[in-house]
Amino acid sequence: MKRIGLVGIAAFIAFTGAKGFLAVRAQAPAASAQIPNLAGIWDGTTRARPVNSETVPWGKDNFPVLNERALAYQKVFDEALAPKYDCQPATPPAIEYDPYSMEVVQMPDRVIFKYEKDDQVRTVWLDGRQPTVHDMSLQGFSVGRYENGALIVDTDHYYFDITGFDDYNGIPSSPLKKVHERYWREGTELKVTVTVEDEMFLRKPASYTTRWLPQRPGYKMSTWDCDPEASRAPVKMMPSKYK
Amino acid sequence: MNAHRWTLTVGLALAAAVVMKTAPALAHHSSAPFYDATKKVEAQGPVTKFLFKNPHSFLYFQAPDEKGQAVEWQIELGPAASLTRTGWTPETLKAGTIIKASGQPSRAEGSHGMCCAKITRADGSPIVAGGRVTEEQQPPR
Numbered sequence: 001m002k003r004i005g006l007v008g009i010a011a012f013i014a015f016t017g018a019k020g021f022l023a024v025r026a027q028a029p030a031a032s033a034q035i036p037n038l039a040g041i042w043d044g045t046t047r048a049r050p051v052n053s054e055t056v057p058w059g060k061d062n063f064p065v066l067n068e069r070a071l072a073y074q075k076v077f078d079e080a081l082a083p084k085y086d087c088q089p090a091t092p093p094a095i096e097y098d099p100y101s102m103e104v105v106q107m108p109d110r111v112i113f114k115y116e117k118d119d120q121v122r123t124v125w126l127d128g129r130q131p132t133v134h135d136m137s138l139q140g141f142s143v144g145r146y147e148n149g150a151l152i153v154d155t156d157h158y159y160f161d162i163t164g165f166d167d168y169n170g171i172p173s174s175p176l177k178k179v180h181e182r183y184w185r186e187g188t189e190l191k192v193t194v195t196v197e198d199e200m201f202l203r204k205p206a207s208y209t210t211r212w213l214p215q216r217p218g219y220k221m222s223t224w225d226c227d228p229e230a231s232r233a234p235v236k237m238m239p240s241k242y243k
Numbered sequence: 244m245n246a247h248r249w250t251l252t253v254g255l256a257l258a259a260a261v262v263m264k265t266a267p268a269l270a271h272h273s274s275a276p277f278y279d280a281t282k283k284v285e286a287q288g289p290v291t292k293f294l295f296k297n298p299h300s301f302l303y304f305q306a307p308d309e310k311g312q313a314v315e316w317q318i319e320l321g322p323a324a325s326l327t328r329t330g331w332t333p334e335t336l337k338a339g340t341i342i343k344a345s346g347q348p349s350r351a352e353g354s355h356g357m358c359c360a361k362i363t364r365a366d367g368s369p370i371v372a373g374g375r376v377t378e379e380q381q382p383p384r
Contacts, residue, residue: 079276084298099325226297227296234319236354237319
């Protein structure tokens with residue numbers, strides 16, 4: 001009876017491991033191995049960092065150098081036009097900094113980022129696949145690799161977005177936007193450096209570094225379920241820029 | 244129903260100086276286009292609707308405007324995801340509950356909105372039992 005049980009457990013582990021279903025789910029201490037343990041639910045609220053604003057995370061030390069096209073877009077930008085007021089989800093480099101929780105699931109062929117904000121899911125492919133022209137999307141197409149104890153993520157194939165770089169400062173992003181992310185562990189913290197290139201709007205790459213803290217045990221990710229009425233309700237409180 | 248409205252001008256120059264000093268060039272501020280941080284309004288009346296939602300919750304209540312006419316006020320609150328952390332639920336404020344609120348007035352002509360409001364029950368007690376009476380932080384957008 002005991003032998004059958006052990007055989008069964010061994011067979012289960014072999015099966016799940018072979019199928020790639022043995023996802024890492026707990027925040028164990030940072031590993032010194034090549035593949036860091038990034039899995040778990042991470043807290044990005046004010047416990048971990050200041051709330052985003054017009055000067056956070058893009059402040060005087062790292063504010064992007066905009067080209068003339070971007071400055072022209074900024075000048076005509078109308079807050080009422082921001083797609084967030086119609087429940088369009090945030091994208092990198094903003095979504096990583098939104099003050100909510102994020103879950104990371106590591107699998108052999110992919111890493112999945114689930115954001116509480118806007119119910120967004122990003123899949124980072126580790127299997128070498130490349131995007132096709134049909135892979136344009138709001139969150140772009142992400143490929144990744146492990147390197148020196150960090151997860152490196154490169155994302156492109158984004159749609160044009162009038163506030164795709166930063167909504168607080170009305171900075172757009174183009175389909176040429178490329179987002180480079182490096183995730184690593186420092187003790188119990190998860191850290192990331194996000195770097196953005198977009199030759200259509202930025203004179204040079206811009207980047208910020210931030211962190212998450214482990215979310216409390218038992219925490220359940222809540223659904224965002226954006227409400228269209230609540231999303232647009234603030235706009236009528238603002239004088240219209242254009243008649 | 245008691246209600247009154249006032250405007251604070253003390254600190255206007257100081258607030259403007261702080262904004263000019265800290266804001267990056269060409270910044271589109273998160274709350275400034277919607278609400279005037281240099282002014283304050285106060286009103287009291289019965290809740291008509293509580294929208295406990297993401298990305299922002301909204302509390303609607305009826306109270307007189309500056310001309311004494313009954314209007315529906317709209318208070319912008321944080322997202323449900325954040326309010327939940329402080330004990331709020333969709334049932335926290337039922338229609339008919341009298342509340343008192345003071346906060347920054349909305350800018351659009353003819354609008355009756357508030358943000359960053361301090362909200363209490365009619366007797367001045369916290370909305371959530373055991374909670375604190377503080378000004379709501381401007382929710383992230």
